[in-house]
Amino acid sequence: MLPALLLALVVAVTPSPAPPTPLPGGVDVDYQLGGAVAPAPNVGVVVRDRRAAPAPGRYNVCYVNAFQTQPDESRLWRRHRALVLRDGGRPVVDSAWGEWLLDIRTPERRQRLARIVERWIDRCARDGYDAVELDNLDSFTRSHGLIRPRHARRYARLLTARAHAAGLTVGQKNWAELDGRRIGFDFAVAEECGRYDECGAYVASYGDRVLVIEYRRRDFRRTCAAYGDRLGVVLRDRDLTPRGVRSWC
Known part of the structure; x- marks a missing residue:
């Protein structure tokens, strides 16, 4: 009985991780x-x-x-x-x-x-x-x-x-055709969804919990016009250099 009791005490006092904190929607991302x-x-x-x-x-x-x-x-x-x-x-x-x-x-x-x-x-x-x-x-x-x-x-x-x-x-990275919620994803990280006309697919799955990275300024402007009021959208240089291009809607 004693080993079982000790095991029960260990399980009882072992802290479990805090519930995941949801991604804030519609805020700027870097x-x-x-x-x-x-x-x-x-x-x-x-x-x-x-x-x-x-x-x-x-x-x-x-x-x-x-x-x-x-x-x-x-x-x-x-x-x-x-x-x-x-x-x-x-x-x-x-x-x-x-x-x-x-x-x-x-x-x-x-x-x-x-x-x-x-x-x-x-x-x-x-x-x-x-x-x-x-x-x-x-x-x-x-x-x-x-x-x-x-x-x-x-x-x-x-x-x-x-x-x-x-x-x-957990963030789903790309693959716009997949509704990742069915396999456990909580938000999306979408590269160039404006360029490839995919942002709407991510929004359909995750609402405003979508982080968008564009690498061409014309795509960035188009994405901002369509989704900048509800999604975090950033323009970056493709190599993501520390002091490289950064713009937000």
């Missing part, structure tokens, strides 16, 4: 993946790489590249080479960014990958972030047909569940 700088006074939401500290006094979103590799982490993925997607023995590469795609095609590989990515998610929570952005959800479109949408959805469910358990809300 997308700082290329390097952290002090946010402008108007900015309410800041997105930074998982290795950066959150911005004091803002709602902070932790960027995690969950479906592809970071270019500077090749050593890690060489240790886990069986988890990198291959076509004819060669890694499948997102040529735009020089990133290898991760192989999420089987339950066993999804579980192994989730154990790696979940450590990053937990670190985001410990560091004080409010939310996590899971990038490259749509990597199946660059997989030469090897990865199917269903693989991405199943893998995303694992990660959103872990983020919620850690007390974080």
